[in-house]
Amino acid sequence: MSTDQLKQQQQGVKTLQAIQSEVENINxxxxxxxxxxxxxxxxxxxxxxxxxxxxxxxxxxxxxxxxVFPNEDLDAAAYRVLKQRTGLSDVFLEQVHTFGTVSRHxxxxxxxxxxxxxxxxxxxxxxxxxxxxxxHDVKSINNMAFDxxxxxxxxxxxxxxxxxxxxxGFNLLxxxxxxxxxxxxxxxxxxxxxxxxxxxxxxxxxxxxxxLKEMEQDVPHRPGKxxxxxxxxxxxxxxxxxxxxx
Amino acid sequence: MSTDQLKQQQQGVKTLQAIQSEVENINxxxxxxxxxxxxxxxxxxxxxxxxxxxxxxxxxxxxxxxxVFPNEDLDAAAYRVLKQRTGLSDVFLEQVHTFGTVSRHxxxxxxxxxxxxxxxxxxxxxxxxxxxxxxHDVKSINNMAFDxxxxxxxxxxxxxxxxxxxxxGFNLLxxxxxxxxxxxxxxxxxxxxxxxxxxxxxxxxxxxxxxLKEMEQDVPHRPGKxxxxxxxxxxxxxxxxxxxxx
DNA sequence: AATATAATGTGTTTAATTTACACATTAAAT
DNA sequence: ATTTAATGTGTAAATTAAACACATTATATT
Numbered sequence: 001m002s003t004d005q006l007k008q009q010q011q012g013v014k015t016l017q018a019i020q021s022e023v024e025n026i027n028x029x030x031x032x033x034x035x036x037x038x039x040x041x042x043x044x045x046x047x048x049x050x051x052x053x054x055x056x057x058x059x060x061x062x063x064x065x066x067x068v069f070p071n072e073d074l075d076a077a078a079y080r081v082l083k084q085r086t087g088l089s090d091v092f093l094e095q096v097h098t099f100g101t102v103s104r105h106x107x108x109x110x111x112x113x114x115x116x117x118x119x120x121x122x123x124x125x126x127x128x129x130x131x132x133x134x135x136h137d138v139k140s141i142n143n144m145a146f147d148x149x150x151x152x153x154x155x156x157x158x159x160x161x162x163x164x165x166x167x168x169g170f171n172l173l174x175x176x177x178x179x180x181x182x183x184x185x186x187x188x189x190x191x192x193x194x195x196x197x198x199x200x201x202x203x204x205x206x207x208x209x210x211x212l213k214e215m216e217q218d219v220p221h222r223p224g225k226x227x228x229x230x231x232x233x234x235x236x237x238x239x240x241x242x243x244x245x246x
Numbered sequence: 247m248s249t250d251q252l253k254q255q256q257q258g259v260k261t262l263q264a265i266q267s268e269v270e271n272i273n274x275x276x277x278x279x280x281x282x283x284x285x286x287x288x289x290x291x292x293x294x295x296x297x298x299x300x301x302x303x304x305x306x307x308x309x310x311x312x313x314v315f316p317n318e319d320l321d322a323a324a325y326r327v328l329k330q331r332t333g334l335s336d337v338f339l340e341q342v343h344t345f346g347t348v349s350r351h352x353x354x355x356x357x358x359x360x361x362x363x364x365x366x367x368x369x370x371x372x373x374x375x376x377x378x379x380x381x382h383d384v385k386s387i388n389n390m391a392f393d394x395x396x397x398x399x400x401x402x403x404x405x406x407x408x409x410x411x412x413x414x415g416f417n418l419l420x421x422x423x424x425x426x427x428x429x430x431x432x433x434x435x436x437x438x439x440x441x442x443x444x445x446x447x448x449x450x451x452x453x454x455x456x457x458l459k460e461m462e463q464d465v466p467h468r469p470g471k472x473x474x475x476x477x478x479x480x481x482x483x484x485x486x487x488x489x490x491x492x
Numbered sequence: 493a494a495t496a497t498a499a500t501g502t503g504t505t506t507a508a509t510t511t512a513c514a515c516a517t518t519a520a521a522t
Numbered sequence: 523a524t525t526t527a528a529t530g531t532g533t534a535a536a537t538t539a540a541a542c543a544c545a546t547t548a549t550a551t552t
Contacts, residue, residue: 016300019313019353027313028274031346031357054262067265067273070355074346098344098359100277100320107265109316111277113344180500197502198540215548221499222547426529443531444511461519467528468518 032112033078034065034148035093036155037086039121039135040172045188046121046135047152048085049144053132056106057145061136063152065112078115085133087125092118092171096158097151104147116155118171139191163189167208170229178216178224179203208234278358279324280311280394281339282401283332285367285381286418291434292367292381293398294331295390299378302352303391307382309398311358324361331379333371338364338417342404343397350393362401364417385437409435413454416475424462424470425449454480 037048049061064085068077078093093115100111121135138156143149163169169185183199203209209227216223283294295307310331314323324339339361346357367381384402389395409415415431429445449455455473462469 016302016353027276027315029277029314029316030268030273031275031277056262067268068275068346068357069273070275071348073348074344074357095343097341098320100314100359102317102319107262111314111320113346178500195540195542196500197542200501201503202539219499220549221497222501222549224500424529441512442529443513446530447532448510465528466520467526468520468530470529 030108030110031068031074032065032110033068033074033081034063034112034114034151035078035081035085036063036096036114036116036152037082038116038118038138038159038172040185040188041121041135043184043188045138045185047138047141049134049136049141050085051132051134052145054106054145060143060145061134061141061148062145063114063148067110068113074113078113078117082117082119086119088119088123092168094158094162096155099147099151101147106146112151114151114155116159118159118168120172120174122174160190167206167229167234170231173229175228176212176214176226177228178226180224182227276354276356277314277320278311278356279314279320279327280309280358280360280397281324281327281331282309282342282360282362282398283328284362284364284384284405284418286431286434287367287381289430289434291384291431293384293387295380295382295387296331297378297380298391300352300391306389306391307380307387307394308391309360309394313356314359320359324359324363328363328365332365334365334369338414340404340408342401345393345397347393352392358397360397360401362405364405364414366418366420368420406436413452413475413480416477419475421474422458422460422472423474424472426470428473 039046039048048064050064052058052060052062064081066077066081066084068074072080075093075095078095079089082091082093083089094117096114096116098111098113102109104110104112141149141152144152159168163186169182169189172185173181179200182203183194183196186199187193208230210230212226212228214226216226285292285294294310296310298304298306298308310327312323312327312330314320318326321339321341324341325335328337328339329335340363342360342362344357344359348355350356350358387395387398390398405414409432415428415435418431419427425446428449429440429442432445433439454476456476458472458474460472462472
């Protein structure tokens, strides 16, 4: 062993060969993704959960996830889970946090990367055969399987924070929506009531709403105007801010 | 195969046995942590890097990281790297993002979880034998090994964002500091100049500074007052906000 | 057909926060 | 004794956020 190698070993520096050996044989760990899939329906924020089929967690609900394949990009695994469970592509998906305590999973050491996703519930139909999948009010869920309650709480907080920084909420709405629906959405996500006039002022001043010159149909009161979100304009604006974590 | 099992297979639902098998034998992946270790010295924000010893990246700098052991909590692995490289315990450490493209590492498939850490450079002495370790000005680094430039950029942005939400900067300063040093720190992190009077006003109004009734020594101008950060008060305040992502 | 109902649509005033800005003071260096 | 280079301090202006009320419209009711 050369002086250099000795020094490297003392310092914990590793050669490529040593690393390859460790990567291939020694230190591999099962890695999964878990998706907190949010939807908005009946003026409530919902999350898509599946009934756990593990004895230990019988009857409890868990997030939708799966192991990451050895040849699959991490984000791709999350999109795969989403696609498999909702049939949807091109949805909003953001990584939140990686949970990696040794004891978090009953089937052995599994590190999981948590994502949250925002989908338009109108665009998707749950497989009606798949009665293990259910939309839950976020306000009523507790006591989930594994450490999924913690993961869910973390993702909900992330959503609440992000939605106050960027107009993500539109991903949860149908293409056409009224300002009341938009406000209901924000109140459901953030769990507090807002001033109607200030809310409208704020969104109009952001200038991302396109007036569709249409009115709501079949509402039991004076119908409101319908708008759509100007995704194109928002994407342009985002590009200008690249580098400032926009 | 029962109807139930058939249905589960169709739906991608797995039994505990199937999961255990996958966890143990099939889908394991090498997992590493990488630490962006920030320091503050000579009024500049610094990052601790090591010279890459891989041929492919010869002469390039890389972050400090290591593979996660199969029996080691994820956060523990990051603390281990920190301790090994700086000798420090009880330092600020936050997980930022997990990088998981298949091709990111030359030694095979390695998913890495990125952390950033804030340390007081006065509290640590680099092993002088370890001439592969160096503090770099964050402004001058580019072209790092692997995808470490991207990881670094992501962590720096996270720091810049966090430091505007919470008083993390104190972790980078000596126990006693002047307001000018504090402002220099924030200007170094955020990379813009601030108004001196407004800066002082802001920090005094946060009420986390303890006046030590001492003055700077050995400065070539009128010495400023010395303060220390009231970590205890901050921790108390944080507790009140648990649940609001404080 | 007239009336009641329940929501939409719209501006202004006040309060709070952020920004801009100048001069006397102090200790060290000359 | 003078110069220098920083510290320490307050107020006014501008911007942003919060509070708040009434006329209008379509539906539902009588």
